[in-house]
């Protein structure tokens with residue numbers, strides 16, 4: 091997996107899965123542009139990663155900001171070969187009857203609509219180049235229901251459907267699209283959970299542990315790379331076996 095000469099944009103690149111994947115892509119030779127809201131985190135990542143790392147601050151839920159950030163990415167690092175559309179909100183846990191419609195709309199906008207906006211923006215150049223790789227971050231909520239989290243589950247089912255639609259339409263143009271499905275990956279959000287509850291989560295995983303962002307990044311890098319040249323329209327879970335297990 092050599093990304094030399096390739097420019098990969100990573101949304102949600104200021105922390106967690108996005109940042110760790112960006113580090114791996116840069117280590118393997120990619121010029122990486124990070125997009126997220128927290129400029130201080132983005133600058134720290136750029137300093138740490140060095141090379142051709144660039145960043146553009148944007149709220150991906152704001153179409154104009156997202157498009158300006160993607161323009162800035164091209165300006166700084168040239169044509170985009172790969173898009174890792176990874177930024178996302180977890181959404182609060184609230185019973186469906188009480189769920190705030192505004193939170194519903196916001197979650198769909200950040201987790202789903204923004205992915206469509208980003209894909210729409212990068213596609214014309216990829217079609218012209220007859221090459222491109224898109225990777226979207228889904229969730230186990232892309233394939234299963236989850237109580238009290240209707241907006242997140244709807245948005246994550248949505249990104250999987252969007253990935254499949256784009257993959258089928260773009261296959262003749264040499265552009266691939268896949269969806270990575272994190273299980274319980276130990277990023278800051280999960281580390282904030284009390285240790286006892288973390289232990290309970292780990293026990294639900296057939297491997298009896300959470301995954302690391304580094305383990306997820308390896309699969310993300312593969313799916314973005316030319317090594318996955320005949321892989322498109324797929325969802326790939328990095329979950330220690332959770333989705334394939336039943337509780338007995």
Ligand SMILES: NC(=O)c1ccc[n+]([C@@H]2O[C@H](COP(=O)([O-])OP(=O)(O)OC[C@H]3O[C@@H](n4cnc5c(N)ncnc54)[C@H](OP(=O)(O)O)[C@@H]3O)[C@@H](O)[C@H]2O)c1
Nearest residue numbers: 102104105106107126127128149150177178229274275277
């Ligand atoms: N960790 C897991 O176990 C797990 C499980 C299932 C799915 N996921 C998915 O994995 C992705 C990454 O999550 P993570 O676990 O790595 O958590 P994280 O560390 O909280 O990362 C979330 C990233 O998304 C960015 N982001 C959030 N809202 C944004 C917005 N409106 N505009 C721009 N950027 C925004 C954040 O950056 P700023 O705050 O700087 O904007 C941050 O870089 C998400 O899509 C999440 O749904 C994670």
